[in-house]
Amino acid sequence: MTQPLLFELSSPGRTGVSLPALDVPESPLPDGFVRAELPLPEVSEVDVVRHFTHLSTLNFSVDTVFYPLGSCTMKYNPKINDLVAGMAGLAMIHPYQDERTVQGALRLLYELQQSLAEIAGMSGCTLQPAAGAHGELTGVLMIRGYHVANGDTKRKKILVPDSAHGTNPATAAMVGYSVVAVKGDVNGNVDLDDLKKHLDDSVAGLMITNPSTLGLFDQNIEEVNRLVHEAGGLIYGDGANMNALLGICKPGELGFDILHFNLHKTFTVPHGGGGPGACGTTVVERLEPFLPVPLVAKRVTSDEGRVANGEDKTASPITRDPSPEYYFDYNRPQSVGRVRAFYGNFANLMRGYAYIRSQGEVGLRQVSKDAVLNANYILAKLRDAYALPYDRSCFHEVVFSGRRQARAGVRTLDIAKRLIDFGIHPPTIYFPLVVEEAIMIEPTETESRETLDAFCKAMLQIADEAISNPELVHAAPHNSPVSRLDETTAARKPDLRWQPASNGRA
Numbered sequence: 379m380t381q382p383l384l385f386e387l388s389s390p391g392r393t394g395v396s397l398p399a400l401d402v403p404e405s406p407l408p409d410g411f412v413r414a415e416l417p418l419p420e421v422s423e424v425d426v427v428r429h430f431t432h433l434s435t436l437n438f439s440v441d442t443v444f445y446p447l448g449s450c451t452m453k454y455n456p457k458i459n460d461l462v463a464g465m466a467g468l469a470m471i472h473p474y475q476d477e478r479t480v481q482g483a484l485r486l487l488y489e490l491q492q493s494l495a496e497i498a499g500m501s502g503c504t505l506q507p508a509a510g511a512h513g514e515l516t517g518v519l520m521i522r523g524y525h526v527a528n529g530d531t532k533r534k535k536i537l538v539p540d541s542a543h544g545t546n547p548a549t550a551a552m553v554g555y556s557v558v559a560v561k562g563d564v565n566g567n568v569d570l571d572d573l574k575k576h577l578d579d580s581v582a583g584l585m586i587t588n589p590s591t592l593g594l595f596d597q598n599i600e601e602v603n604r605l606v607h608e609a610g611g612l613i614y615g616d617g618a619n620m621n622a623l624l625g626i627c628k629p630g631e632l633g634f635d636i637l638h639f640n641l642h643k644t645f646t647v648p649h650g651g652g653g654p655g656a657c658g659t660t661v662v663e664r665l666e667p668f669l670p671v672p673l674v675a676k677r678v679t680s681d682e683g684r685v686a687n688g689e690d691k692t693a694s695p696i697t698r699d700p701s702p703e704y705y706f707d708y709n710r711p712q713s714v715g716r717v718r719a720f721y722g723n724f725a726n727l728m729r730g731y732a733y734i735r736s737q738g739e740v741g742l743r744q745v746s747k748d749a750v751l752n753a754n755y756i757l758a759k760l761r762d763a764y765a766l767p768y769d770r771s772c773f774h775e776v777v778f779s780g781r782r783q784a785r786a787g788v789r790t791l792d793i794a795k796r797l798i799d800f801g802i803h804p805p806t807i808y809f810p811l812v813v814e815e816a817i818m819i820e821p822t823e824t825e826s827r828e829t830l831d832a833f834c835k836a837m838l839q840i841a842d843e844a845i846s847n848p849e850l851v852h853a854a855p856h857n858s859p860v861s862r863l864d865e866t867t868a869a870r871k872p873d874l875r876w877q878p879a880s881n882g883r884a
Contacts, residue, residue, distance in 0.1 A: 384419040384429050394423035436859055438803040444829050448775045448806035448818025449543070449591055451621045451643035455729075459646060462732040463725040473720045477702045484704035487674045487721070490731045494658040497734075497742070498617070498637045499628025502666035504673060505722040509655025510618055512717065513638030514549040514585070516659045517614050519714040520636060520668040521583045522553055524612065527668075527712055533582035533610070539568050540812050541590040543616055555582060562812065566594040566768040568602050577605060583612040588629070589619045591810040591818070592768060593753065593775040603633030612636065612665075620644045621822065622750055622774035625743030635662050641730035648726070656726035671713045672706035672721070748823035749774045752830060756819055759834040763841040767813050775820035779813055788844035788851050790815040795862060796843070796854035800836040 421429075438445065445452040463469065471480050491503040507513040518536070525533050536550035539560045547557040558576050563569040568586070584606045589595045596602065603613050615629045615637035621644050623629070629637045641656035642649045649655070661669060706721070737745060750773050757766070757776040764778040780790035794804035794817075806818040821830055843851050855861060 384421050384425065387421050387425050388419035390420055392420045392422055394421055394426050443801050443803055444821075444825060444833055445803040446805045446819045446821050446833065447803065448593075448777070448820040449618065449809065450649060450806070451619075451640070451774070451820060451822060452649055452803075453621075453646055453822035454824040455646040455648060456733065456736070458736065459729040459732045463728040468728055469725065473724075477705050481702055481704055483724070484674055484702075484706075486728060486731050487724075488676055488704055490727060490734070491658070491674060493731075493734050494639055495660045497620075497624060497628070498634075498639070498660040499630025499632075500634075500637065500660040501663045502669055502673075503658050503660045504669045504717075505656075505658050505727055506670050506717050507638070507657035507659055508718055508723060509642065509657050510616075510638060510640040511545040511549060513640075513657035513659040514545055514614070514616065515552060516670060516714070516717050517636040517638060517661075518549055518553045518555070518583075518585070519717070520661065520665050521612050521614065522555075523668040523712065523714045524665055525582055530610070532580055534580050535576075536582055537573070537576055537584040537606070537611075539584075539586055539590070541566065541592050541810050542585060542587050543591060543618060544809075546585040546587070546616060550585060560584075562592075565597065565770065566590065566592045567596045567598050570598055570601065570605070573602060573605060577609040577611075579610060581606065581609050581611040583614055583635075585614040585616060587616040587619060588632075589622050589773040589775075591619075592777050592813070593772040593818070593820075594768060594770065595622075595773050599632055607633065618643060619774055622746050624746040625739055626746050630660075630662060635665060636660070641726060645730035645733040647729045654723045654726060656723045656730060658727075658730075667710065667712040668714050669710065670715060670717045671710050672708045672716075673710065674721070675705055675707035677701060677703055677705065745823050746774075749821075752821040752823060752825060753819070755827075755830055756821055756834060759830075760837055763838050764817065774822075775818060777810065777813055778817040778819070780815035780817055783841065783844040784815050786844050786848060788848050790817055792851045792854065793817065793837075793840050793844070796840050796851045797836060798855035799857045800832075802833055802836060 440452050440454055468483060468486075471483055477484065487505060491505060495501055495503045504516065507516050521536075525531065534556055535558050536547075536555040537558050537560050538547045538550065539562060541562050547559075550557050560576060561569045561572040584602070586596070586599075586602070588599055606613055612635045613633055615634040617629070617637045617639045620637075620639055624644070636659065638657055638659040639645070641647045641658060642654075647656050734742070753772050753774055753776045757772055760776075760778060764783075765781050767777065767779050780788075780793055783793060784790070790807045794807050797804050805820070806816075808816055809818060810816060821833075840851060853862070
């Protein structure tokens, strides 16, 4: 049965709420703030509840369906993370409180910085950036700060592989660098010969995503980083795909100088419409002076100082500094400055902290092993039906090409729309741009074999339909509240207001 809309249920005089009588003198509202007519539906409270609950069931979400959105790591968010972030001692504090009253919160931020730096194989970290692209901006600002501090002002360009995230060149341009694209080779790696053509004393750095948006680990990554360093540049690692490397590979040990983590991807914070992002940007020791202010720091108490100096901690009573142990450090003269108000999206940082602590070292390693296993399972199941542009093992995601189906008249967009009929959120399509009719699938580690089998069965059926019944695929989706939309017009001329017709019907 179709759920009626509120306007269809409207009945004059019906109300869903009763307000008490005024116990203060009535005062007229200011002119110009009240509309003469406000055509709202007149409905009961239960009608309102049923209406919005019904709307919520029409949404696709990680909590309801398989969500293989490549490059986005849309994995299940353990509810304990939400519980921790909602604890009164964390959720009810105020950013302007004195540091002495929020020592617990500052300790958690400090420990999260330490954890992310350890996972990255680096020494410093800031949690200020709001999300991944903002973390990139912070990183490239530090690259510029480092070169300026060294008097090396002629470095004006950033190299970006053609398989990188689209935000990488945009970020470099925002900081004032010119962007030079570096080609990939036939195996999906950075083309070393093309890279060498661009290396000179004007290179400030390289921004690289590894594993790349092709879902591939660059087989020449150490050589790539060595060449850029020899030219005097720095290596920025886009850590958006770190879900494949946790506990297995530390980018800092591969030669990366900077790396950002998308906490709203790798550490299961709500992504996109589910809430704001969160980011940690880590750096090697030589770049620590350029981290944004303030940095959450820890004072070395006198007893810790004695231990560090080889003295017996129990030899005398512990004498603590009267200043708070954890504090915001503003005394950083080479810092690139503040990159946002306050200090990150605190609740989401706490979700990431809870995830890391609950998984532990062994658990994080297993996360990546399972994510890579799931992606390669899909690769093996679908490789005969969909073209594989790079015929090698993938990491956290697999990129197919729908070019075979396109030759039969069924585009990748049609395939994605048809998946909706199977109760599956479509994967990322037409990205990365270097793959014709790209279909980027990231299953993450949280999906069972049964879920993956159901997805592969649907994809195989669609591949058959593309040949036997292409019109069925062209007209999809068939089971959704609305069918195929004109997406270009919807994006450029969105209709954000629904109004009833004069008879009360839409």
